[in-house]
Amino acid sequence: MVPPVKPVRLGNINVPVPVVLSPMAGVTNWPFRVLCEGYGPEGLYVAEMVTARALVARNPKAFRLCRFAPGERVRSLQLYGVDPVIMERAVHMVVDYDGADHIDLNFGCPVPKVTRHGGGSALPWKLDLFTELIHRVVGVCGPAGIPVTAKIRVGIDAEHETFLEAAHIAQEEGCAAVTLHARTTAEYYGGHSDWDRISQLVQAVDIPVFGNGDIWTAEDALAMIRQTGCAGVAIGRGCQGRPWLFADIRHAFEGSDRREEPNLGQVGRVMKKHVRMLVDFYDGDERMAVHDMRKHVAWYLKGFGVGGATRRAFMDCETLAGFDGQVDQLDQDMPYPQAVADKPRGRVRYARKVRLPQGWLDSRTTTHEERQALFGADPMDASY
Numbered sequence: 334m335v336p337p338v339k340p341v342r343l344g345n346i347n348v349p350v351p352v353v354l355s356p357m358a359g360v361t362n363w364p365f366r367v368l369c370e371g372y373g374p375e376g377l378y379v380a381e382m383v384t385a386r387a388l389v390a391r392n393p394k395a396f397r398l399c400r401f402a403p404g405e406r407v408r409s410l411q412l413y414g415v416d417p418v419i420m421e422r423a424v425h426m427v428v429d430y431d432g433a434d435h436i437d438l439n440f441g442c443p444v445p446k447v448t449r450h451g452g453g454s455a456l457p458w459k460l461d462l463f464t465e466l467i468h469r470v471v472g473v474c475g476p477a478g479i480p481v482t483a484k485i486r487v488g489i490d491a492e493h494e495t496f497l498e499a500a501h502i503a504q505e506e507g508c509a510a511v512t513l514h515a516r517t518t519a520e521y522y523g524g525h526s527d528w529d530r531i532s533q534l535v536q537a538v539d540i541p542v543f544g545n546g547d548i549w550t551a552e553d554a555l556a557m558i559r560q561t562g563c564a565g566v567a568i569g570r571g572c573q574g575r576p577w578l579f580a581d582i583r584h585a586f587e588g589s590d591r592r593e594e595p596n597l598g599q600v601g602r603v604m605k606k607h608v609r610m611l612v613d614f615y616d617g618d619e620r621m622a623v624h625d626m627r628k629h630v631a632w633y634l635k636g637f638g639v640g641g642a643t644r645r646a647f648m649d650c651e652t653l654a655g656f657d658g659q660v661d662q663l664d665q666d667m668p669y670p671q672a673v674a675d676k677p678r679g680r681v682r683y684a685r686k687v688r689l690p691q692g693w694l695d696s697r698t699t700t701h702e703e704r705q706a707l708f709g710a711d712p713m714d715a716s717y
């Protein structure tokens with residue numbers, strides 16, 4: 334039975350089908366979003382995180398990440414930052430240039446390079462900083478009619494949970510929704526996310542909750558909604574090399590059993606389309622496009638009986654013609670590998686150790702000195 338799936342309103346944006354392509358650094362640039370949205374329902378397809386400091390510094394790479402394709406229905410941008418003043422300036426730039434329809438804030442990144450500076454999933458621990466950051470962003474976005482959402486984790490570890498407080502603050506400060514990746518920083522990407530935390534959050538706040546973590550199939554998406562009562566689902570790793578997962582979800586939400594099972598020939602055609610859009614993304618630079626495509630190739634070919642030599646040949650490609658040549662040599666009729674269809678993909682490990690600024694857990698608020706130190710160290714490139 335299909336659980337009741339209703340449209341979600343984020344301020345003046347209507348999301349007819351509450352399905353989100355979760356932001357993924359190095360993955361959810363406009364070419365990948367266009368592929369996913371092409372298959373999927375009218376949901377939200379969020380850009381990879383852009384570092385506020387880099388945007389304010391007018392860094393060309395950051396500007397590239399802010400680009401949208403003409404056909405994107407809702408331009409969803411995700412920003413990352415630690416310094417509320419820099420965040421406010423970055424958001425002003427976005428608003429002044431009419432650069433987005435929706436802004437998501439990253440409070441979920443578990444990468445040591447980020448948490449070591451108090452960013453991402455470390456930040457909600459500091460209630461004053463977290464509150465001020467959202468307050469300033471909503472202060473700019475609100476009058477411009479741009480909804481703001483927050484993406485959080487359960488907390489830093491089992492002893493330092495933050496999600497309930499963080500979601501309450503987000504709600505009080507005017508966020509339109511919150512997405513919960515139901516793991517702690519310490520859990521990183523290991524094990525299974527704890528969907529009970531999503532249920533708990535749904536009960537605790539009035540704004541819509543998007544559940545996130547370990548949706549590998551359309552059935553998982555339905556199960557998360559049924560089990561937790563969340564307003565919608567956000568999908569990350571499950572669509573790596575499988576943008577058609579969004580078609581499966583569209584079918585499932587319509588009550589249909591239809592699922593996409595492309596053979597290798599069809600997957601090859603998606604790869605060719607993907608790499609061509611990446612050439613556009615990189616302003617015609619084929620080399621950058623085929624290099625960027627390497628990780629996607631590994632994901633696209635996952636489970637197919639393609640030998641090591643062919644896989645390596647893709648890694649050696651330097652031109653579009655070379656890439657196409659490799660795709661053409663694939664066995665076009667090889668059937669879709671059912672065995673990996675519902676299996677985890679991408680990152681799956683636990684954190685070795687959570688890195689935090691010195692003394693971070695001693696207090697829930699920041700001192701003036703701590704802020705000075707944090708903001709000075711806020712990285713320009715906070716990639717995942």
Ligand SMILES: Cc1cc2nc3c(=O)[nH]c(=O)nc-3n(C[C@H](O)[C@H](O)[C@H](O)COP(=O)(O)O)c2cc1C
Binds near residue numbers: 356357360484546569
């Ligand atoms: C390669 C990679 C990059 C990611 N980049 C971001 C990001 O830029 N912003 C963000 O909020 N989350 C990011 N995430 C986290 C995902 O959005 C998502 O929350 C997480 O993968 C859990 O969902 P899943 O189980 O569906 O993958 C990233 C995850 C991966 C694997």
